[in-house]
Amino acid sequence: MTETKPPIIQIQNVSKRFGKVTAVDNVSLDILGGEFFVLLGPSGCGKTTLLRMIAGFELPTEGRILIDGQDMAGIPPNKRPVNMVFQSYAVFPHMSVADNVAYGLKIAGVKGGEVKDRVAEALELVKLGGFESRMPDQMSGGQRQRVALARSLVMRPKVLLLDEPLSALDAKLRAQMQFELSELQEKVGITFVTVTHDQDEALSMACRIAVINKGDVAQLATPSDLYEYPSNRFVADFVGSVNIFEGKLTLDEPDKAAVDCPGLGKVYLNHGVTGPHGADVWVALRPEKIYLHVPGEGKAVKAAAQDAPEGYNFARGKIHGMSYLGDITLFEIELETGARIRVSRPNLSRHDQEDFTWGDKVSMHWRADSPVVLLG
């Protein structure tokens, strides 16, 4: 079972410069056949440029891109075995839905009968059966996107590229389309490469995510690894919400480590971090991994002591702000040190949000495996 499939897309030392601006900076990535791959990053980080280089709309300044083992240098977009769903969908407004979907097939010289069958099949796949004769201006944004999807899928590409596919949809529809896209990808088995700035979208759909920052890959990991084990401050901060405190590494052994954070207090970890002793590090702590205790300081100290030495993984503070979001309540707490920390608390019962109010003194603890120590 050690058979390793060769990557469908190999990006090798690719850089792209527009004049003096470096959009993509020496990126190397392998995208595996059949996976749902997401390029995640803030706007202007170079993720779209990377996607457009795969499609062939931009040429790399340096490096090369291989699709299915074939070097794409000098191959124009219309000859590449990939298809793209554009951010604006780019559905041809003067063609009916069926003509839109059939366009690529007709260009490729597929025979009439087969065109009809494949168009019907593709429209069925995106749940647009019966819409053949509609014009794009008679459809909603979500439906137009399905047309764009069908138009690309009908070509049976080796890779489907999607540029911010859900950004123009409203929240409900977006959530639904996230599921549908994942489902579709599983059904057709084509490699999907999606660009997005939306972390929820990335986490919910991807097999693997490459977080891009300033033209470079900040981290490449599965969604849960990315969230639970970010490798640097950018990723920790960009994916999800996080509290980051600066500190000094005071203890680092194979099975335990400790960091002294002036802002947060003493942090204990039940695993080593293999960082240089006494080094400046950062501790990242997710808001949902912090337990709030209404006054009962003793309870908090006791809970913290379960997997950490006394005095570690414990803090005191005052509620500075809170926002009730229905399923959770978000607190901003001013610690005794003056630093602020964000804590989220699930509302497990109807009256949970009444436990706390502004100005309340609270204590909190977290588990020894919750903090992440970041060296960069």
Added chain:
Amino acid sequence: MALFRRTPIAPLEYSRTLWMRLWVGAVMVFLYAPLIVLMIFSFNDSKRNVVWRGFTLKYYDKALNNDVLVEALVNSLTIAALATLISLVLGAISAVLLWRFRFPFKGAVDGTISLPIIVPEICMGVAFLMFFAMVQWPTDLVWPFNLSAITIAHITFCFPFVTMVVRSRLASFNREQEEAAKDLGAGEWQMFRDVLIPHMKPALVAGALLSFTLSLDDFVITYFTSGPDTVTFPVKVYSMLRFSVTPEVNAASTILIVLTIVLTAIALKLQGVKAIAETH
């Protein structure tokens, strides 16, 4: 009582207020009264145009049997058709070039391409007169080649209009559509045919209408460029007026007006008025 049961006039419903209706009415009268008078008097049974003396169609008969007038009309229509066709191609190509590509002196080309619209017609006329004299453009060619000088002059001032209209339409083109076409396998030419031209179509129709009407009724430039034996409709009407203002001129003008209206209506019908309005 019905007067009071109407729904009240909403704040922005100006088209239902009395003063607005009066104003619109006045504008209509100023615009169209002269044309209507001209048309009515084409049926006047009198040698002079001043007093109504009864209905007749004889001046239509006379105008249509006036060989020189008919020849002028045919010339005008031929020139207009040729000028429109060539302006359309030239104008569309230059619009696409200016929109799509970067090339040396693009700024200069961009700035001067609409010059023929701005330069006073009289200057254009004189310039053409001198130009054709200088290159010794032949004037004794057989029809329709005897119209070549006028046609060239007309193309010069028609195609910038096409360029302008097409360019403003191209500005609204979503480049992702071009990329989508190429992504689906289309080459440059297929993309042009299947995506860009359909997008430009309303502008092309509008540009053609503009060119045709501009060419058809041009007097000044044509006057300077027409040879001794080539006469166009406006030039002929002008020369007829120098002798006497008979209803024959009215009849000829009415025919031209009706022709223009019918052609415009056909073009609008073919394209759909909405699409043309979109370009502006």
